[in-house]
Amino acid sequence: MSDFITNVKENNSIVIIETNGYLNNVGGEAVSTLVYEKMAQGNTKFLINMAGTKIVNSIGVSILIEIIEKLQEVNGKIGYYNLAPIVAKTFNIMGLTKYSTVHETEEAAVNEL
Amino acid sequence: MKQPSVELRLPILPNMELIATQTAEVISRHMNLTDDQGAEISMALIEACINAFEHSKAENNVFINFLIEDDSLVIKVIDQGIGFDKTKVEIPKIENKIGKDxxxxxxxxxxxxxxxDSVEFESNGEGTTVTMKKNIKH
Incomplete structure (x- = not known):
């Protein structure tokens, strides 16, 4: 597991990835590698707990767009929770919220995804 | 009296933009900006630095000047790269990116x-200066 991904668990067949630190190209690739491995095993629903990620850049977020695209091919979904306000605003500006979902808590995310 | 300023010189190395954001955070606190304003400045600064690092093909350092004014913070990100033509930069839309090549x-x-709050670009074959301004709203 990379330094950026601190924990991976499953809840109700949803893979939940906890991150910590800067979502840049390295962090984004760590997430995409994990998601694609899990997709190869049959998982199609993913949540990212971003409580530990207060700062992002557009390269890291662009990798999330690549993940969304891959998930669309298998009718999969991805969502996020515990977003810092600036991360939520960045996702909104880049349009991620049109193709993926933002939730307040893990419980809400698991129920709503 | 001359307005205070802070100058940084960053080498083009991975994650050096975070030095700029740390400086911006200190200045934001000094200026009593809100947390949201400070975070927006840091995010914009990250993107300006990444552009300077990656797209300018600059081999030298990137310079960042923070100008602390009475009613605003002005940040200049200066590189000595090959420059770019802003009129040729398309506004990105996720609809044009998802499911397409x-x-x-x-x-x-x-x-x-x-x-x-405002952004200006000056660019030619000898470099680019991005001037970004955040107005203070207490």
């Missing part, structure tokens, strides 16, 4: 313009 990147200028 188009590269997913290219969001930097859009983010800077959305997060700052």
């Amino acid at each position: 188009e590269r997913k990147r290219g969001w930097g200028l859009q983010l800077i313009q959305e997060l700052m």
Whole structure:
């Protein structure tokens, strides 16, 4: 597991990835590698707990767009929770919220995804 | 009296933009900006630095000047790269990127313009200066 991904668990067949630190190209690739491995095993629903990620850049977020695209091919979904306000605003500006979902808590995310 | 300023010189190395954001955080606190304003400045600064690092093909350092004014913070990000033509930069839309062959990147200028109150670009074959301004709203 990379330094950026601190924990991976499953809840109700949803893979939940906890991150910590800067979502840049390295962090984004760590997430995409994990998601694609899990997709190869049959998982199609993913949540990212971003409580530990207060700062992002557009390269890291662009990798999330690549993940969304891959998930669309298998009718999969991805969502996020515990977003810092600036991360939520960045996702909104880049349009991620049109193709993926933002939730307040893990419980809400698991129920709503 | 001359307004206070802070100058940084960053080498083009991975994650050096975070030095700029740490400086911005200190200045934001000094200016009593809100947490949201400070975070927006940091995010815009990250994108301006990444553009300078990656797209300018600059081999030298990137210079950042923070100008602390009475009613605003002005940040200049200066590189000595090959420059760019802003009129040829398309406004990115996720609809044009998802499910299509188009590269997913290219969001930097859009983010800077959305997060700052004003942005100006001066660019030629000897470099680019991005001047970003955040007005103070106490």
